[in-house]
Amino acid sequence: MARRDDRGGISPVDFRHFRQGLELAIASMDGKRYRMASPRERALFGVVYARAPGAAGQKSAAAQALITAEDDLASATHRR
Numbered sequence: 001m002a003r004r005d006d007r008g009g010i011s012p013v014d015f016r017h018f019r020q021g022l023e024l025a026i027a028s029m030d031g032k033r034y035r036m037a038s039p040r041e042r043a044l045f046g047v048v049y050a051r052a053p054g055a056a057g058q059k060s061a062a063a064q065a066l067i068t069a070e071d072d073l074a075s076a077t078h079r080r
Contacts, residue, residue, distance in 0.1 A: 019056075021052040021055065021056070024052070025049040025051070025053070026049075029045060029046070029049050039073065039075040040073065042069075043070070043072035044069075045069075046065055046066070046068050047066065047069045049065050049069075050066045
């Protein structure tokens with residue numbers, strides 16, 4: 001059964017369309033929106049991104065994405 005994402009939508013990963021999920025995840029991290037985002041927003045992008053390689057069995061890539069998201073979140077916490 002597909003799950004809704006935080007915005008109420010359903011991601012390609014939920015339908016086991018891993019290639020499309022990876023393409024969308026890469027696009028979300030590769031662009032002006034990501035570069036202009038706050039560290040907290042980048043952390044959220046990173047966690048969402050990590051789902052795609054994780055679901056596709058690319059555990060190392062998913063783990064690295066989560067580490068990067070943790071670093072972004074730590075950066076946001078230290079900026080207060």
